[in-house]
Amino acid sequence: MRASGMEGGKPIIGVFDSGFGGLTVLRALMRRFPEADFAFIGDTARLPYGSKSRRTIARYAAQSAQFLVREQGAQFLVIACNTASALALDAIQDAVPEVPVLGVIEPGASAARGASRTGDVLVIATDATVHSHAYSAACRGLGLRALEKACPLLVPLVEEGWTDHPVTAEVIRIYLAELLAEAAAEGLKPDALVLGCTHYPLLRPLMERAVPAGMKVIDSADAAAEVAMRLFPEGQSPPVAPDPAAGPVPGTGLVPAAERDTETRERVRCFATDSVEKFERLGSRFLGQPVGEVELVDLGG
């Protein structure tokens, strides 16, 4: 265990998810905070949060948050779980009042506002996130009209590894056609699609091909990392990394690909509450590089 979050002067950012999908958020954060260390926990013993009540989710997420802050020394927390962000962000902040806590919903909505000209946006997410209507509410708060749709097949398709498969393309086509028809029926003219689930960044290429011309695809994971850069406590803020889409740039602190494996293990400690095997097997696809060893931790319950 780390005794202090300031060991070696490096900030530690804690990232929490119910599973390992939030590794896409960690990936985006690692690119933007090249000097930071990270502690990631996936509450795999109790996933999916989506089928659980708000009360249960709040209790579980609070335990993980306290583990990251009080046992791993995180000075800043990113809730890389749409369900927990939607239903339990206040409860999590109450559980760790000593650090700032950032969810993924507000950043996603904020990025949609930046991308949309019509003010009408589409949001696709899991059943639980859609039922919470958290994206709708966040978008409405920013003057946007949002139409949400649950796409429950997309997570299992990603986990099956069918991220570039005709079946997945067909499922996306069906979901988008239904959503666009509903938007038209309500008189909306959407020009942005928010990927409101941490698994969906892996489907971004298929999504880009499936959306109508001119529609922008917004990635909540990336949006959260962007906002994190602005919110990170002053004095601990590391140098700004370049746009990840542009690739590593000399002199920025981003390490060459060949050194990344070692770099990951040094910079990131990954924890899971159960089911380390699946985390280690699938996680690398989400993180974009090997996740290294995943440590099992018992949060009780």
Added chain:
Amino acid sequence: MRASGMEGGKPIIGVFDSGFGGLTVLRALMRRFPEADFAFIGDTARLPYGSKSRRTIARYAAQSAQFLVREQGAQFLVIACNTASALALDAIQDAVPEVPVLGVIEPGASAARGASRTGDVLVIATDATVHSHAYSAACRGLGLRALEKACPLLVPLVEEGWTDHPVTAEVIRIYLAELLAEAAAEGLKPDALVLGCTHYPLLRPLMERAVPAGMKVIDSADAAAEVAMRLFPEGQSPPVAPDPAAGPVPGTGLVPAAERDTETRERVRCFATDSVEKFERLGSRFLGQPVGEVELVDLGG
């Protein structure tokens, strides 16, 4: 709470699943035990069991089993959860030594033995069930050679309601083609396909169309109900119901469709540990009739 399992002289059969998929097993049991009452519990707060360790599954399943036996008065327990049957049947039996406990794996294997002439069978199931190799072991114990395949997309496709959808037909075609190619490579000549997941009976029509000519489709839910009839404690054994495939027959005690809703509520009490909404919304498809009110119960943890 029922004070006694023998109230009104009717036997009570307890059915346990991690979710509501086990309602397909309950459905098969209700048809074969027209005089029995039933208590069903879905441990929805902690599903899916498939991603959890054996130790965790055993602890959770034991709590549900004790609830069914000691609080609902069940005199006989059917574990309608392949994962729990595969990993924790002994632990469940130890937790409720006072009643007989039946899983779904052995009955499925036994039915496969009855159906296969070549002695080679295919088993499709969830990732967790396949990784347990419980069907392989049960089949081997009966002199069969079994080849197993995880089909993780089928549960979400069923839950999406796409039980008669071209995408589902295509996914089944892909999975079966992979499995048949593997069987051929190993020199097997399979002539039976075991549906080793409680969700799969809803895909039976698509499966029947997808398998090669002459291959029999075995439904573990139905097989478990069949075995239950033979194992039910003597003296409490209700009259044998007709083959459910033949439909209701006058004078058998099976009620007309119009009266079924009331009948379900009288004969079955359904409990869930969380997420009653999804249980009530989707459960009727699995039970083949309305599930009625689902009661929330807290097993702790």
